[in-house]
Amino acid sequence: MNILETLKLAFSAIWAHKLRSFLTLLGMIIGMTAFMVVLSLLQGFNGYVDEKIAGIGSNTFNVQRFNFEDFKDTDTINAAQRRNTELSFAELDFIRQRAQLIEMIGAKAGNTSSAVRNGDQTLQDVGITGAEPVIRDIENLDIAEGRYFTDIENDNAMRVAYIGRDIATNLFPYGGAIGGEISIRGIPYRVIGIQTAKGTVFGFPQDNFVQIPIKTFGENFGGLRRQRAPFFIARPKDGVKTADAVDEVRTLMRIIRKVPAGEKDNFGIVTPDAISGLRDSLFGTISTVILFVPAIALVVGAIVIMNIMLVAVTERTKEIGIRKSLGARQKDILQQFLLESGMLSAIGGLIGLILAIIIGQVITAFVFPTRIPWWSAVIAIGVSAVVGILAGLFPAWKAARLDPIEALRAD
């Protein structure tokens, strides 16, 4: 008996008991839906982080005071705070002049939270950062209106601001943001550019910021020290591997800081890889744990399927006897019941997957980006089929081993 024949047989057996099959599959469906929804949330989050990294420029990297490893525990933080000094513009110039593999490098500072005002309109807790004009090219900023600030504006610490869309809408409800004036800590700034709206991600507004020239930032916010110390963002030249550019910058930093060979860096370099690595180390464990819970529902679903298959074998003892009397081998009967439970379970998996896709769309529309990659959908169906086949093993084995004479005698 060939597989296609057996598949048709399995489907007609499932179809013959539609309601029972559906009730049997509820556990499987709920388990699969829960599993896929959780997975789609995790994937959505990962996708967001990846996109963010790509948005910055997938091959840019940061030079900053601390490394990720420095935050391991309080001892390492304290040690790093003693060893690692704040970055300086002298160091930035040193790298800028000597680096061969870097196309651009620029400094940023902040975030400082502050209220921003225009007339009687006030916005609280706006993130204020300072940046060198070159940051625009390094970060590929998406300017909706106006422009970014220039070197002259930075060198002269002019009071100009590049703002997020939320600031423009809230402080200039009637338009006219470009050329308008906002006031931060009593100091007025002229708005020269607005960034294209990015919306919110994970509840964090992306358009609620003010960027001003880094020199202006230093003068008006109490100096580029401590939390306001600069960090650098570098973009390697085209065709240069990020790792090589990182090595070059690291070497230059060690030279200017006179770090003896063999001693570890007293600064940090953060690459996109390091960011996704950090994400994986943080969320890898959490993912496993939160996927484990719906996985339990899948196991319960499998047990229900095994139970119904045992019932099916008992109910269809006569049929098994008839089939055996007509020449069905043990293998044929085994295959028939295995495929039936596998198909039953795969149908449950498919329904669960469809529900998860619908729920994912709703969540994406209203709350949070979600994503079900095609490979996970394929795996979901595959896993549910395998679960079904495993659950069917014992019942199918029982059916295959039935004595034809006894089986024919059954009602």
Add this chain to the structure above:
Amino acid sequence: MDEQNGNGKSAASGPGEALISMKNIWKTYQMGTEELHALRDVSFEVRRNEYLAIIGPSGSGKSTLMNLIGCLDSPTKGEYWINGNLVSDMSDDELARIRNKEIGFVFQTFNLLARATALHNVELPLIYAGMRAAERHDQALASLTAVELGDRVTHRPNELSGGQRQRVAIARALVNNPSILLADEPTGALDSKTSIEIMHLFEKLHSDGNTIILVTHEPEIAERAHRVITIRDGRIEKDERIK
């Protein structure tokens, strides 16, 4: 050679020309510490195109003998040949192949699959023989037409009368051109008029060249066969040609 006593030895030394050859067959069941001999040293042969009835009261061992002939069971001792195959030592799956190729069963309660159409029921042996769908369909249709059910192929068993169901079962039994047609009380569940129809059908099938073995406890059914073997207490009591 046809006139054999249950205690006697078979005249033939091998499968010979006989289609079926049973030699010194024993079937023993272990009931706790006691041994129950359902068949004791049974030997007989059946030639091609014989019409044989096996008759005996219940508990005589007739059902056990039928299960052995039908390769649903294996003897405890003895040799059983069918169409040149020594089946007494075969494994379950080899027996399944013999049932598929050599035996066509007709049961008292028809034993049709309730959910399947007449055509699909008749196709079943061909499915297990591994035949392609198109060929299978044609062969099953021909078999149903032969029992005059060519116009009922899409009906399910519950849409057919008892006589029609038994004819579907007969079509199924014959579809794979088996060596023997093995019928177990084929009229047991039918009224007398339909019984007569079915018995006429068996006669026609016999005249077409089929070998038929009929297991029954009704003497009037057995009388229609050309040879009757009477079983009692696990032995062949009588083996006589009546036509």
